[in-house]
Amino acid sequence: MAESALDIKLLPWQQEVWNDPVRFKIVAAGRRTGKSRLAAWLLIVNALQKDRSIVFYVAPTQGQARDIMWDTLMDLGHPVISSSHINNLQIKLINGSTISLKGGDRPETMRGVSLKFLVLDEYADIKSEVWEQILRPALADQKGQALFIGTPMGRNHFYELYKYGEFEEDPSYKSWHFTSYDNPLLDKEEINSAKKSMSSYAFRQEFMASFEARGSEVFKEDWVKFSEEKPENFDCYVAVDISGFQDLIKKKTKNKRLDNTSICVVFVNEDGWYVENIVYGRWTVEETAQKIFQVVKDYKPLCVGIERCISYQAVMPPLLDMMRRNNFFFHIEELLHNNVKKIDRVIWALQGRFENGIITLNKGAWNSRFLDELFQFPDILTHDDLVDSLAYIDQLAKVTYSGNYEELSDFEIIDSVAGY
Numbered sequence: 001m002a003e004s005a006l007d008i009k010l011l012p013w014q015q016e017v018w019n020d021p022v023r024f025k026i027v028a029a030g031r032r033t034g035k036s037r038l039a040a041w042l043l044i045v046n047a048l049q050k051d052r053s054i055v056f057y058v059a060p061t062q063g064q065a066r067d068i069m070w071d072t073l074m075d076l077g078h079p080v081i082s083s084s085h086i087n088n089l090q091i092k093l094i095n096g097s098t099i100s101l102k103g104g105d106r107p108e109t110m111r112g113v114s115l116k117f118l119v120l121d122e123y124a125d126i127k128s129e130v131w132e133q134i135l136r137p138a139l140a141d142q143k144g145q146a147l148f149i150g151t152p153m154g155r156n157h158f159y160e161l162y163k164y165g166e167f168e169e170d171p172s173y174k175s176w177h178f179t180s181y182d183n184p185l186l187d188k189e190e191i192n193s194a195k196k197s198m199s200s201y202a203f204r205q206e207f208m209a210s211f212e213a214r215g216s217e218v219f220k221e222d223w224v225k226f227s228e229e230k231p232e233n234f235d236c237y238v239a240v241d242i243s244g245f246q247d248l249i250k251k252k253t254k255n256k257r258l259d260n261t262s263i264c265v266v267f268v269n270e271d272g273w274y275v276e277n278i279v280y281g282r283w284t285v286e287e288t289a290q291k292i293f294q295v296v297k298d299y300k301p302l303c304v305g306i307e308r309c310i311s312y313q314a315v316m317p318p319l320l321d322m323m324r325r326n327n328f329f330f331h332i333e334e335l336l337h338n339n340v341k342k343i344d345r346v347i348w349a350l351q352g353r354f355e356n357g358i359i360t361l362n363k364g365a366w367n368s369r370f371l372d373e374l375f376q377f378p379d380i381l382t383h384d385d386l387v388d389s390l391a392y393i394d395q396l397a398k399v400t401y402s403g404n405y406e407e408l409s410d411f412e413i414i415d416s417v418a419g420y
Contacts, residue, residue: 030180046117062103239392264389270359349394
């Protein structure tokens with residue numbers, strides 16, 4: 001077999017992706033991780049598996065395709081290459097198969113072919129229509145496979161595809177995430193040196209393969225403070241930002257960017273808000289009612305608020321049933337939008353409190369999700385369910401903040417009728 005002539009050597013993370021049989025693989029990885037080398041091996045091996053087949057390597061431009069992949073393919077595949085033509089960027093293998101290098105900026109050159117395998121490199125820089133309208137149909141008759149690789153560039157179509165594969169409801173898609181530290185051949189000290197000279201945002205994107213977008217600066221990192229020391233003499237409030245339910249969602253929609261139901265537990269006193277816990281997830285109607293009931297039973301809040309919406313009407317009957325069965329009752333306030341846009345409502349409730357140190361976060365597993373939402377807010381590609389549930393506490397908590405007031409010693413009544 002022609003593959004036996006190849007000296008295939010893979011890094012541990014490359015081997016993991018290589019061995020997985022899933023049809024569509026999405027890999028978000030940092031710079032110098034070894035993405036392109038994995039792509040080259042997959043292009044060669046897939047082309048060898050079927051005589052006279054066609055495989056594509058697609059980069060954002062044809063020039064990038066040549067610069068990134070041509071020399072690597074020629075080096076790794078030389079035992080099985082029968083001819084190559086750099087002018088049209090095609091390599092023919094000994095079984096008659098062809099590897100073609102293409103630019104995503106010239107989609108007209110990719111129409112009308114049947115593909116066995118495909119790599120889209122730096123997919124964040126390639127228009128999504130190239131995949132959806134041209135390349136995905138080209139894989140249909142052979143049930144061809146595809147590899148999407150790249151370093152993230154904020155929240156865009158690559159991010160959405162990555163999240164789709166991460167969601168794991170479509171078994172034909174799967175996502176992986178690797179950082180530059182996952183390449184054992186890359187000097188860790190070099191990465192650390194780069195970190196010192198780069199902005200934290202740039203380093204996280206380029207080396208840590210972070211999908212975070214540039215924050216809107218509505219909320220800043222240095223405003224956030226943590227403490228595991230719980231306050232004294234507090235009132236507990238629970239606010240629920242309720243979403244659609246998992247059992248109904250599966251029947252009615254194919255949308256994978258689904259909201260979470262978020263149950264926020266906050267201790268409030270004169271010093272401010274202490275965010276004790278946020279429980280979140282995508283649940284059925286019964287599961288949502290159970291989660292709310294359990295949180296209330298655990299924390300025994302002074303008040304419970306649930307966002308008024310269609311889902312509110314659905315969750316109330318099972319929640320009331322649980323109260324009766326357990327002989328444990330609590331009052332529920334309806335949380336209202338009051339015709340205020342979410343952006344304005346969240347900023348009004350949270351921005352000043354965070355900036356002035358009035359909100360403190362407990363440390364917990366929910367922190368990373370919450371902070372991602374907070375720093376990206378408002379961003380259409382970032383969920384804000386946890387942030388929204390915290391903002392609703394503003395409707396529930398009724399606290400008079402104490403202050404020091406001096407008495408006026410030389411007070412003189414000017415108007416004897418009015419009294420001042």
